[in-house]
Amino acid sequence: MIMKKKNDCPKSRAMTEEFLDYFPVAHSNMRIKVSAQNYRMFIDHGEGARLYDVDGNEYIDYCISYGPTALGAVHPELSEALVDLIRTQPTSSFFFSEDDIKLGKLIRKNVPNADRIKMAMTGTEAVQVAIRIARAYTGKKMILKFAECFHGWIDNVFGGDYDPSPSGMPVMTVKEDDHSWCPGLSEIAREETLVIPFNDFDILEDTFKNYGHLIAICHFEAVPINGYSIQPKPGFIEKIRELCTKYNVVMSMDEVLTGFRVGPGGAQELFGVKPDLATFGKMFAGGVASAFVAGVDEVMRVLPEQNVLSAGTFNGWPLAQRAAATAIDILTRNDGQLYKDMYAKQEKIMDGIVDLADKYGFKVRITENPGCFYTIFGVEGGRKPVYTFDEIADKSEAQNARFRTLMENNGVLILPENRWLMCFVLTDEDVQWTLEAAEEAMKQMVEEGLA
Ligand SMILES: Cc1ncc(COP(=O)(O)O)c(C=O)c1O
Numbered sequence: 001m002i003m004k005k006k007n008d009c010p011k012s013r014a015m016t017e018e019f020l021d022y023f024p025v026a027h028s029n030m031r032i033k034v035s036a037q038n039y040r041m042f043i044d045h046g047e048g049a050r051l052y053d054v055d056g057n058e059y060i061d062y063c064i065s066y067g068p069t070a071l072g073a074v075h076p077e078l079s080e081a082l083v084d085l086i087r088t089q090p091t092s093s094f095f096f097s098e099d100d101i102k103l104g105k106l107i108r109k110n111v112p113n114a115d116r117i118k119m120a121m122t123g124t125e126a127v128q129v130a131i132r133i134a135r136a137y138t139g140k141k142m143i144l145k146f147a148e149c150f151h152g153w154i155d156n157v158f159g160g161d162y163d164p165s166p167s168g169m170p171v172m173t174v175k176e177d178d179h180s181w182c183p184g185l186s187e188i189a190r191e192e193t194l195v196i197p198f199n200d201f202d203i204l205e206d207t208f209k210n211y212g213h214l215i216a217i218c219h220f221e222a223v224p225i226n227g228y229s230i231q232p233k234p235g236f237i238e239k240i241r242e243l244c245t246k247y248n249v250v251m252s253m254d255e256v257l258t259g260f261r262v263g264p265g266g267a268q269e270l271f272g273v274k275p276d277l278a279t280f281g282k283m284f285a286g287g288v289a290s291a292f293v294a295g296v297d298e299v300m301r302v303l304p305e306q307n308v309l310s311a312g313t314f315n316g317w318p319l320a321q322r323a324a325a326t327a328i329d330i331l332t333r334n335d336g337q338l339y340k341d342m343y344a345k346q347e348k349i350m351d352g353i354v355d356l357a358d359k360y361g362f363k364v365r366i367t368e369n370p371g372c373f374y375t376i377f378g379v380e381g382g383r384k385p386v387y388t389f390d391e392i393a394d395k396s397e398a399q400n401a402r403f404r405t406l407m408e409n410n411g412v413l414i415l416p417e418n419r420w421l422m423c424f425v426l427t428d429e430d431v432q433w434t435l436e437a438a439e440e441a442m443k444q445m446v447e448e449g450l451a
Pocket residue numbers: 066122123124125127150151152153221226254255256257281282
């Protein structure tokens with residue numbers, strides 16, 4: 001039974017007007033786009049994977065705040081644990097509690113490289129902490145990153161194209177037509193960063209050979225989930241590992257999206273490659289803001305030994321520690337059954353969409369990892385990995401945008417570029433309604449001449 005929107009969201013529209021008077025942009029600029037419409041979506045309440053807006057419309061949520069709320073809304077056990085803390089403890093202090101110990105144990109048990117941990121508040125901050133640790137460890141300065149990956153909004157890693165300068169050094173550039181360009185960015189900060197394309201073995205090797213003596217850290221998403229989930233070519237992550245070791249560069253995996261999503265041990269477990277450092281954020285704390293850097297002892301020891309600083313009033317604050325300890329426990333108990341259930345549902349949705357696309361005459365390509373996938377209309381191939389943006393250059397902007405809008409009208413929220421982030425508490429009924437909404441959307445696209 002599909003949940004057609006009952007109305008055109010008059011309350012959300014009116015509240016958007018008032019909101020914009022106080023807050024001229026959204027709290028996070030990226031969040032502006034979450035509603036497929038041009039107003040902000042005001043939510044009244046939620047339960048599990050369902051959200052209810054102030055106009056009485058019901059949605060199944062595959063946006064999950066860009067990752068954190070993977071245990072859905074008002075998870076009974078998590079909510080209870082947080083309420084218990086609020087009732088009995090101060091929420092911000094510089095003292096410590098048993099939750100710290102519980103969390104440390106859980107992270108170390110699940111994340112292969114987590115000999116030691118440093119808490120932070122957001123993924124953006126964790127990335128900057130990793131950079132600082134790597135510089136202290138190597139005594140070098142430069143950052144190496146890949147154009148397809150995202151690592152937060154600080155100038156030294158925000159966006160960036162591969163653009164070798166006349167000297168051949170691929171110093172980070174952000175062109176004015178890049179979606180990460182904005183006034184106010186520091187060009188000086190970019191001078192410390194090299195940007196190269198993901199999955200290009202030759203450029204990777206050349207960059208290490210020519211500039212390895214300058215590079216402190218190679219920071220990357222093992223799967224650029226922020227870049228259409230293109231997959232690492234076989235051997236690419238292993239090659240990064242080999243070169244980092246050879247040139248004394250700290251290998252740092254950005255697990256802000258993959259961490260606890262693609263599996264309890266993140267991408268490092270999925271691909272079986274152990275990075276020196278890894279940055280985590282988003283879903284491990286069940287929707288409460290928190291982040292951390294995990295690392296092998298050999299590198300993390302610079303924290304105490306060299307007194308590498310990362311202050312932060314809210315680093316490891318009690319509510320986050322309680323939320324994280326509870327969320328990781330929920331996610332990983334019963335031998336990770338929640339992951340198996342989530343992935344079975346994801347497969348059903350992905351297969352269902354491929355079948356529907358066949359039925360209604362659409363080309364669709366699905367790029368996927370456990371917990372996340374994109375439905376890219378206009379590119380054929382179904383569930384087949386993609387390794388470069390060129391392979392999806394023919395995607396149909398019109399079909400993709402229309403599909404997303406129609407899904408929202410049919411009660412299913414997905415992210416821009418038709419990215420789906422899986423919630424771990426979806427029900428079978430949610431899955432069925434999702435596929436019914438997709439069928440309705442495709443039917444309408446055919447009627448509108450968009451097939
Ligand atoms: C891979 C990755 N790294 C870092 C960040 C930055 O995290 P935050 O938004 O919590 O600062 C993000 C955010 O989307 C991300 O996806």
